[in-house]
Every structure is written in structure tokens, then in C-alpha cells.
Amino acid sequence: MSRKTVVVYLMSGRETPALAAAAVEGGADIVELGFPFSDPLADGPVIRRAAERALAEGMRTQACLDCLARTRELVDVPLVPMTYAALLEAYGWDEFARAAQTAGATSLIVADLPAGDRPELRRIQLVAPTSTDARVRLAAEQTDGWLYLVTLTGTTGARNEVSPALAGLVDRARAVTDRPLYAGFGISTPDHARAAAELADGIVVGSRAIEVAQDGPPALSSYVSSLRAAVDTL
Numbered sequence: 001m002s003r004k005t006v007v008v009y010l011m012s013g014r015e016t017p018a019l020a021a022a023a024v025e026g027g028a029d030i031v032e033l034g035f036p037f038s039d040p041l042a043d044g045p046v047i048r049r050a051a052e053r054a055l056a057e058g059m060r061t062q063a064c065l066d067c068l069a070r071t072r073e074l075v076d077v078p079l080v081p082m083t084y085a086a087l088l089e090a091y092g093w094d095e096f097a098r099a100a101q102t103a104g105a106t107s108l109i110v111a112d113l114p115a116g117d118r119p120e121l122r123r124i125q126l127v128a129p130t131s132t133d134a135r136v137r138l139a140a141e142q143t144d145g146w147l148y149l150v151t152l153t154g155t156t157g158a159r160n161e162v163s164p165a166l167a168g169l170v171d172r173a174r175a176v177t178d179r180p181l182y183a184g185f186g187i188s189t190p191d192h193a194r195a196a197a198e199l200a201d202g203i204v205v206g207s208r209a210i211e212v213a214q215d216g217p218p219a220l221s222s223y224v225s226s227l228r229a230a231v232d233t234l
Helices: 016-026 045-056 061-074 085-091 093-103 133-142 166-174 190-199 207-213 217-231
Strands: 005-011 030-034 079-083 147-150 181-184 202-205
Touching: 005 016, 005 045, 005 181, 005 207, 005 217, 016 030, 016 061, 016 217, 030 045, 030 061, 045 207, 061 079, 061 085, 061 093, 085 093, 133 166, 147 166, 166 181, 166 190, 181 190, 190 202, 190 217, 202 207, 202 217, 207 217
Parallel strands: 005 030, 005 202, 030 079, 147 181, 181 202
Antiparallel strands: none
């Protein structure tokens, strides 16, 4: 069986390049970089607060692109900006895609842009347990590299256990695509990571990673190592 993928989400900020390097040192295969938005509909309290801190720090779009470029200098794993459509609308859709790629982005996630909208924009698509089979198929056809499985209905944030809806979503996605399936939302502990990775091809960890990152790069590296060790048992 191929190695499971560990994706770590961090909010863009002054400390983010060093944190991203620490996450990679700990075993992260992909790093998502949040570009803060004032009304992040998909995000729970931890990421909302991180976005508020980033905005207060002056992390507007160009500053985030600069952060991406500095992160690219430190790591050689895929880097994926994650943001919302309003930011791209304001910056310019094509302009943002070009600027992100120039800065070192490997792909892009636009959390509130449904599959089928702006199909020319190469990005990783998200599907959820509430997605219809037709929507899952369309997202799988259009996704860039891998398909992001939102494990639950609701916002990001740590939960007590992995969503029971994940297994059914994985089955429906596997029926229509052979793209890798990475599961996120609500995964925070090594046990969660192992349980999700038993079903999917990889995991995405955001809220808990941001909490741990507040204690600095060594703490984040150790935390990611614990996730890596958990999924490597499979």
C-alpha cells in the first residue's frame, strides 16, 4: 500500500515560512497556506481567529503571496493557497492564479467556489457528505491532483471522533474517480489521523495544527511527527 499523505494547513503570517518548514520536517507532504478573508464561511473558531490575527498583522493578498514565496524558498513540497472567491474577485481571477503560481503555489483551493464555476481555474475541489453523486463526479473530473473530502457538515475545527459520514463519502468518490482522496475537517489527534487514513488516501489537519503552531516550530514539528507515525502504521 502506498504511503498515506499528510496535509497541514497554516494561516499566512510572518512566522509561517518557518512553521511550514517545521511541518515538513515533521513529515508533512503538502502545506496549505490560508489567505485570510474577513468572512470565512467554512472555518470554525480557531481558523477564524487566526485569520483575524493575520489581517490585524497586515496580511492582505500581496503580503500572503510574499509569504508563499518565502515559504517556497524553505520547502520543496507542494504549497496550496486556500482562500475564498471574494479575494480572487478583488485581485483578479487570472491575475491571482498567475501570481500564486509565480510565488510557488502548486495548486489552489477556493473554499466557496463550487465545481462547475470558473472551470478554467485549476484548483483542488471539495466535496462533502451532502454532495450529490453528480456533484462528486463533476468535482472529481475537474479537481487538480486530488479530491478534498470534507468529512462532515459544518465548519472546520477539532472534533471528538472522525465523522461517521466519511466512509460513505469515500465509497461514493471511489466509484467515480481514481484520484487520491484526502479527508479533512475535524481531524486533530493521531487516532483521528489513523482512522481517517484507513478510509482515505491522506488526511488534512488545520485547526489543531494552528493551535500547536502558536507554541513555535519545534512543537509543530513534533505534532506533525505524531500524525505521520500514526498514518505510517497502516
